[in-house]
Amino acid sequence: MMGRALLRRIAPQLVILAIVLALNLMVFPDFLKVELQHGRLFGNLIDVLNRGAPTALLCLGMTLVIATRGIDLSVGAVMAIAGATAASLVVDGHHFLTAVAGALAVGAICGIWNGILVAVLRIQPIVATLVLMVAGRGIAQLITGGTILTFLDPGLIHLGAGTIFGVPTPIVIWLALGTFVAIFVRRTALGMLIEAIGINEASSRLAGINSKVLLVCVYIVSGLGAAIAGIIVAADIQGADANNAGLWLELDAILAVVIGGNSLLGGRFSIVASLLGAMIIQSVNSLILLSGLPPEFNLIIKALLILAILVIQSPKVSHLLYILRASAPQSARKPLPPLKEGQR
Amino acid sequence: MSIRSALLASAVALSPLAAAAQDMTIGFSQIGSESGWRAAETTVTKQEAEKRGIDLKFADAQQKQENQISALRSFIAQGVDAILLAPVVATGWDGVLEEAKDADIPVILLDRTVDAPEDLYLTAVTSDLVHEGEVAGQWLVDEEAGNDCRIVELQGTTGSSPAIDRKKGFENAIAGHDNLEIVRSQTGDFTRSQGKVVMESFLKAEGGENICALYAHNDDMAVGAIQAIKEAGLKPGEDIKIVAIDGVPDAHLAIANGEMNATIELTPDMAGPALDALAAYKADGTMPPKWIQTESRLYTAADDNQAVYETKKGLGY
Numbered sequence: 001m002m003g004r005a006l007l008r009r010i011a012p013q014l015v016i017l018a019i020v021l022a023l024n025l026m027v028f029p030d031f032l033k034v035e036l037q038h039g040r041l042f043g044n045l046i047d048v049l050n051r052g053a054p055t056a057l058l059c060l061g062m063t064l065v066i067a068t069r070g071i072d073l074s075v076g077a078v079m080a081i082a083g084a085t086a087a088s089l090v091v092d093g094h095h096f097l098t099a100v101a102g103a104l105a106v107g108a109i110c111g112i113w114n115g116i117l118v119a120v121l122r123i124q125p126i127v128a129t130l131v132l133m134v135a136g137r138g139i140a141q142l143i144t145g146g147t148i149l150t151f152l153d154p155g156l157i158h159l160g161a162g163t164i165f166g167v168p169t170p171i172v173i174w175l176a177l178g179t180f181v182a183i184f185v186r187r188t189a190l191g192m193l194i195e196a197i198g199i200n201e202a203s204s205r206l207a208g209i210n211s212k213v214l215l216v217c218v219y220i221v222s223g224l225g226a227a228i229a230g231i232i233v234a235a236d237i238q239g240a241d242a243n244n245a246g247l248w249l250e251l252d253a254i255l256a257v258v259i260g261g262n263s264l265l266g267g268r269f270s271i272v273a274s275l276l277g278a279m280i281i282q283s284v285n286s287l288i289l290l291s292g293l294p295p296e297f298n299l300i301i302k303a304l305l306i307l308a309i310l311v312i313q314s315p316k317v318s319h320l321l322y323i324l325r326a327s328a329p330q331s332a333r334k335p336l337p338p339l340k341e342g343q344r
Numbered sequence: 345m346s347i348r349s350a351l352l353a354s355a356v357a358l359s360p361l362a363a364a365a366q367d368m369t370i371g372f373s374q375i376g377s378e379s380g381w382r383a384a385e386t387t388v389t390k391q392e393a394e395k396r397g398i399d400l401k402f403a404d405a406q407q408k409q410e411n412q413i414s415a416l417r418s419f420i421a422q423g424v425d426a427i428l429l430a431p432v433v434a435t436g437w438d439g440v441l442e443e444a445k446d447a448d449i450p451v452i453l454l455d456r457t458v459d460a461p462e463d464l465y466l467t468a469v470t471s472d473l474v475h476e477g478e479v480a481g482q483w484l485v486d487e488e489a490g491n492d493c494r495i496v497e498l499q500g501t502t503g504s505s506p507a508i509d510r511k512k513g514f515e516n517a518i519a520g521h522d523n524l525e526i527v528r529s530q531t532g533d534f535t536r537s538q539g540k541v542v543m544e545s546f547l548k549a550e551g552g553e554n555i556c557a558l559y560a561h562n563d564d565m566a567v568g569a570i571q572a573i574k575e576a577g578l579k580p581g582e583d584i585k586i587v588a589i590d591g592v593p594d595a596h597l598a599i600a601n602g603e604m605n606a607t608i609e610l611t612p613d614m615a616g617p618a619l620d621a622l623a624a625y626k627a628d629g630t631m632p633p634k635w636i637q638t639e640s641r642l643y644t645a646a647d648d649n650q651a652v653y654e655t656k657k658g659l660g661y
């Protein structure tokens with residue numbers, strides 16, 4: 001995607017993010033202050049980037065899965081399984097890199113499982129991934145033995161709570177992986193092939209795309225993203241909490257993709273917009289915490305803000321905005337760009 | 345705790361009641377194993393029964409009331425001497441409890457109570473959630489006597505009864521002490537990770553140096569908050585005093601390491617008092633009170649928390 005086209009695609013997300021950040025600034029004037037404290041960047045903005053890491057990592061895979069007209073409900077449970085695997089491996093005395101490799105392998109296996117159910121057995125994605133969503137926490141419980149499995153391995157803890165040049169490690173991980181995936185799908189034909197499957201799988205198969213392999217691959221990417229998120233969450237609290245790690249996070253990830261302007265009906269997608277969606281959700285969470293309102297209001301505030309964001313993005317409202325802009329005085333009007341094929 | 349139980353156990357063994365207790369068969373219907381505490385309660389109940397030479401028949405209901413009711417019916421059919429019941433919900437027990445009463449089998453409720461006529465069960469052994477909050481608040485009142493202290497509170501899951509009652513108890517205890525003030529209160533959902541996230545925002549919103557104490561509705565959130573405090577470059581337990589509730593092994597470890605100041609134990613030993621009451625009832629018909637409140641013991645740095653940690657570690661928490 002060219003620079004200007006990308007900017008136009010993500011403009012609504014940037015505006016919304018700016019508005020939510022401004023709301024944060026209103027309830028807490030020091031919101032934007034970032035300082036170096038004990039060799040670690042410290043500030044609310046850093047918290048938003050850091051705490052948004054699991055959702056950001058989940059929505060990388062989720063965006064690709066949704067682009068194929070699928071959905072992956074199992075990512076929260078896969079996080080719990082991966083965290084439990086990593087924790088139990090280091091507790092058994094393995095090197096932390098072995099533990100990370102083990103957790104990634106487990107994430108990939110979960111992705112292959114989902115992918116086979118969807119691509120080979122042709123089960124609807126929402127049902128296919130529901131299986132692992134329900135069973136996954138049980139599997140994680142079996143691995144941890146029903147307790148919060150704590151560990152003290154400094155290497156593993158560093159992935160969740162450490163810093164690289166003062167920047168918390170989770171931020172570095174999700175920014176690096178996000179950049180890699182976003183560039184990789186656009187610099188190769190992969191992104192277009194994925195979109196083709198989402199728009200019309202039968203005709204894309206007739207056009208020579210191996211849709212089965214590609215479908216399994218996107219679910220593997222989703223599983224791997226979930227595994228990394230699971231490792232980070234476990235490392236952050238120095239323990240694998242099978243009951244709570246990643247609980248309901250699949251919904252946040254789906255929401256991030258939707259806020260990113262991607263259609264649940266598949267087709268065109270933007271990784272960058274989804275990542276911005278994840279940051280918008282985390283900024284909303286931050287706003288709730290900083291507001292100091294009683295916790296009974298948490299979910300109401302979140303729901304209202306999300307509703308407002310989705311209404312602004314709805315086709316009717318954007319059409320209305322388009323008309324308003326078009327009927328503005330000639331001097332204030334920019335020439336309208338020609339509508340590109342496939343653009344919504 | 346272990347010394348007290350040991351004394352009780354030997355007292356039971358030496359008394360004439362021993363003969364009655366020796367060949368008792370008791371059914372225990374447990375909710376399931378949804379939390380570490382629940383697993384520890386199961387372990388301790390089995391230990392307490394074994395200590396008294398009781399044959400314990402254990403049934404895990406996996407969070408389902410219908411499983412508990414069928415377990416109770418099968419205990420009644422087997423003609424057990426008594427039934428221990430940790431009810432998963434409060435309502436819907438009248439029918440099966442009447443069946444037990446008709447069969448002359450006393451039922452003792454553990455950890456939670458039910459909405460049923462009082463004559464349908466012998467007694468209920470539970471902790472007092474409000475009292476737990478009061479013990480936590482009183483500890484802070486004594487600790488910070490005369491000092492101005494701005495408190496942040498990590499609440500349990502919004503709307504859950506432990507969150508409501510532990511908040512109420514704490515507020516009762518600090519009421520009238522103008523030097524103590526809760527400045528921020530937010531839910532951490534009883535989990536470590538949310539405890540850490542919310543504490544991070546407290547530290548930024550108030551400034552770490554302006555927070556004198558943290559009250560968390562459970563130990564898990566406190567353990568998460570300890571990490572957030574450390575990452576902010578402050579010393580948990582010194583710069584910010586920490587008191588929480590439950591007495592899980594990791595909290596005892598944190599107190600032993602000087603990173604936490606106090607925890608109020610929600611004892612997993614509900615069966616000990618229950619079995620003592622039952623033994624007295626079986627021996628000479630002594631009716632226990634309808635509610636036996638378990639001790640909400642305060643653990644501080646003055647206790648040997650390392651030893652408590654070692655004992656509790658194996659209980660399945």
